[in-house]
Amino acid sequence: xxxxxxxxxxxxxxxxxxxxxxxxxxxxxxxxxxxxxxxxxxxxxxxxxxxxxxxxxxxxxxxxxxxxxxxxxxxxxxxxxxxxxxxxxxxxxxxxxxxxxxxxxxxxxxxxx
Amino acid sequence: xxxxxxxxxxxxxxxxxxxxxxxxxxxxxxxxxxxxxxxxxxxxxxxxxxxxxxxxxxxxxxxxxxxxxxxxxxxxxxxxxxxxxxxxxxxxxxxxxxxxxxxxxxxxxxxxx
Numbered sequence: 001x002x003x004x005x006x007x008x009x010x011x012x013x014x015x016x017x018x019x020x021x022x023x024x025x026x027x028x029x030x031x032x033x034x035x036x037x038x039x040x041x042x043x044x045x046x047x048x049x050x051x052x053x054x055x056x057x058x059x060x061x062x063x064x065x066x067x068x069x070x071x072x073x074x075x076x077x078x079x080x081x082x083x084x085x086x087x088x089x090x091x092x093x094x095x096x097x098x099x100x101x102x103x104x105x106x107x108x109x110x111x112x113x
Numbered sequence: 114x115x116x117x118x119x120x121x122x123x124x125x126x127x128x129x130x131x132x133x134x135x136x137x138x139x140x141x142x143x144x145x146x147x148x149x150x151x152x153x154x155x156x157x158x159x160x161x162x163x164x165x166x167x168x169x170x171x172x173x174x175x176x177x178x179x180x181x182x183x184x185x186x187x188x189x190x191x192x193x194x195x196x197x198x199x200x201x202x203x204x205x206x207x208x209x210x211x212x213x214x215x216x217x218x219x220x221x222x223x224x225x226x
Binding site (some may be wrong): 032036041042043046051096101102104 | 169
């Protein structure tokens with residue numbers, strides 16, 4: 001069985017501040033892990049993915065995430081928040097065949113000018 | 114290069130009715146997955162189609178059915194609509210050998226009254 005838990009349904013940061021969105025996973029098999037972003041009234045856009053290669057994964061728009069097996073975590077970070085980062089962020093896990101994705105409930109990021 | 118497209122954008126139905134949602138995958142993709150995203154929740158996997166067959170299915174009742182056509186486009190059908198079926202329905206496409214990389218469409222917003 002696989003699942004993800006996103007800690008904090010709402011996160012607010014000041015423009016230019018560090019962004020940290022938390023995700024913990026549960027998986028009975030080696031997982032693939034993903035972060036997606038969703039802007040209002042739009043579909044999901046892939047930010048980055050971990051597929052058992054390097055544990056530090058760099059994605060688009062300056063985001064990165066680190067896979068920590070000992071902590072079963074895959075937190076998303078960005079050194080300096082931009083107003084355009086305001087959106088809903090979803091963490092997801094799948095098996096290594098990628099046949100079925102399990103999404104978290106999402107974290108809404110607000111960036112304060 | 115066209116991305117994933119879905120139609121219609123919005124749909125309003127009444128309880129007990131049937132609905133069909135459509136998805137055209139990204140050019141070159143052969144696998145289509147469908148997700149239900151209730152308000153304030155993460156997407157939930159409904160099923161995945163490849164070579165016109167259902168490969169995987171999530172925990173959804175038989176009222177939810179699908180079809181994939183030879184051109185890889187897909188339909189999601191929901192019978193006997195319930196109020197709880199109101200959601201954003203997302204389609205995602207991929208290549209069967211790379212189903213960990215899914216591209217999402219903008220979704221169809223279904224409202225059941």
